[in-house]
Amino acid sequence: MQTNVGLLGYGTVGAGVAKIITMEEALLSQKVGWPLKLARAAVRDPSAARAFPPPPGLLTADPYEVVGNPDIQVVVEVMGGLEPARTLVLAALESGQHVVTANKALLAVHGLEIFETAARKGLEIFFEAAVAGAIPVIRTLKEGLAANRIQSVAGILNGTTNYILTSMTRGGATFGEALKDAQELGYAEADPTMDVEGTDAAHKLVLLTVLAYGVFPTLDDIRAEGITKLAPADFRFAEALGYVIKLLATAAENPGDGKLEVRLQPAMIPRGHLLAGVNGAMNAIMIRGHASGDIFLSGAGAGMMPTASAVVGDVVEIARLASSRTRTTKPSLGWHSLKAETVKPAGEIRSRHYLRFSVRDRPGVLAAIAGALARHGVSIAQVIQKEADPGTGHVHLVMLTHSAPEAGLRAALDDAASLESLLGPAMVIRVEEFAGG
Ligand SMILES: NC(=O)c1ccc[n+]([C@@H]2O[C@H](COP(=O)([O-])OP(=O)(O)OC[C@H]3O[C@@H](n4cnc5c(N)ncnc54)[C@H](OP(=O)(O)O)[C@@H]3O)[C@@H](O)[C@H]2O)c1
Numbered sequence: 001m002q003t004n005v006g007l008l009g010y011g012t013v014g015a016g017v018a019k020i021i022t023m024e025e026a027l028l029s030q031k032v033g034w035p036l037k038l039a040r041a042a043v044r045d046p047s048a049a050r051a052f053p054p055p056p057g058l059l060t061a062d063p064y065e066v067v068g069n070p071d072i073q074v075v076v077e078v079m080g081g082l083e084p085a086r087t088l089v090l091a092a093l094e095s096g097q098h099v100v101t102a103n104k105a106l107l108a109v110h111g112l113e114i115f116e117t118a119a120r121k122g123l124e125i126f127f128e129a130a131v132a133g134a135i136p137v138i139r140t141l142k143e144g145l146a147a148n149r150i151q152s153v154a155g156i157l158n159g160t161t162n163y164i165l166t167s168m169t170r171g172g173a174t175f176g177e178a179l180k181d182a183q184e185l186g187y188a189e190a191d192p193t194m195d196v197e198g199t200d201a202a203h204k205l206v207l208l209t210v211l212a213y214g215v216f217p218t219l220d221d222i223r224a225e226g227i228t229k230l231a232p233a234d235f236r237f238a239e240a241l242g243y244v245i246k247l248l249a250t251a252a253e254n255p256g257d258g259k260l261e262v263r264l265q266p267a268m269i270p271r272g273h274l275l276a277g278v279n280g281a282m283n284a285i286m287i288r289g290h291a292s293g294d295i296f297l298s299g300a301g302a303g304m305m306p307t308a309s310a311v312v313g314d315v316v317e318i319a320r321l322a323s324s325r326t327r328t329t330k331p332s333l334g335w336h337s338l339k340a341e342t343v344k345p346a347g348e349i350r351s352r353h354y355l356r357f358s359v360r361d362r363p364g365v366l367a368a369i370a371g372a373l374a375r376h377g378v379s380i381a382q383v384i385q386k387e388a389d390p391g392t393g394h395v396h397l398v399m400l401t402h403s404a405p406e407a408g409l410r411a412a413l414d415d416a417a418s419l420e421s422l423l424g425p426a427m428v429i430r431v432e433e434f435a436g437g
Helices: 012-023 025-032 085-094 104-121 135-145 160-169 175-184 199-213 232-241 306-325 363-375 405-414
Strands: 003-008 036-042 074-077 098-101 149-158 243-253 259-270 281-289 295-298 350-360 380-385 394-401 425-432
Touching: 003 306, 003 363, 012 036, 012 306, 025 036, 025 295, 036 149, 036 306, 074 085, 074 175, 074 363, 085 098, 085 104, 085 175, 098 104, 098 175, 098 306, 104 199, 104 295, 135 199, 135 281, 135 425, 149 199, 160 232, 160 243, 160 281, 199 259, 232 243, 232 380, 232 394, 232 425, 259 363, 350 363, 350 405, 363 394, 363 405
Parallel strands: 003 036, 003 074, 074 098, 259 425
Antiparallel strands: 149 243, 149 281, 243 259, 281 295, 350 394, 350 425, 380 394
């Protein structure tokens, strides 16, 4: 017996998968009970140089030599993008092949259709590599914590932005300087939009939400903000206030109204919290289960070998399952059926906030801003006002608010925006206190 694996894509991740399956043949054979073999790999250009050179004849330009090939039991989709990945994954499932994918964008956008197809066909679609690379968070939520009502999931899910934020925290760099440095060191793509605007982490948050709560949000349901507006001053104030700024993905059930709150935003995290100490390109996730308590996972969220580690782990699990006579057709999301519930609108979610206003140093500015906040039910917990810059007469006015719904805060800021002394829109960063933790 042997399990044959076909790859769609032989780029960074695909080459890593090929390397592990080839170099660790004996180890994997012991884990599965028989060999895993690479059968075929589809790419755009079979003649291009590869990070791990494939054996002669492995590469093909025709993905249908992988998809629908009766000799291939597991299709590994590591080509990325929405199309042709969606069409090929659906075709593989329809033809009876199990699928492993690292493609979070594909699952966040077309996941319902793909998971339903897999369930209807009694096949698996595993996607451990799609969220936080090597960290086994999918399996942890789906299996290890299956007995729990999940109270919250909070994660640092994008290595590029965490690398940039770490540089801004430690070195006082501007966003532009930190991004350039990250690009030169290979931590950021030439086009970093998906990372720095938060789209990549939002895709992963969709998947964590459905695993934790059985609710599949659309990207439009999620308040997703990137890190491009953060300034060195915010990092200085965060430090002075005892916080660290991280791009934080959270999904939580509000204990008051039972509603689901899902968002991806820069957040101030108390300096002593485990997530505040996750630096550089590392990823981490903290999950709070009603029975388990807090579980903290951390590790490499991307890169050739860490990502391939997760992909091949999925292949091994599928090979094992496919052999089991008692195999069930459990849906790949770990839920028997999904709920129709939707997530709470972002404006209704309550948080504490950090506000930074750039103002002209005139009497009455603080009172005017405080008045606008008070009219919308936002009360202030702390104010910091530094002396004015002698050259410009401008000053940073920083406030920490008590907990208030985001819609009230935004309305207050709209009110305050007309104040003549204000030099631009306020910087708003949510403050995450991790209640009860
Ligand atoms: N890189 C990471 O660290 C990482 C981490 C977690 C998840 N992921 C996910 O893993 C997936 C792959 O990422 P990657 O970094 O390995 O990408 P990549 O290096 O750009 O590789 C993509 C591969 O897919 C092939 N391909 C693309 N479009 C194709 C098409 N239309 N037909 C046939 N082959 C096609 C490419 O062929 P050619 O080589 O001939 O161009 C290449 O071999 C993505 O979904 C990504 O989000 C990546």
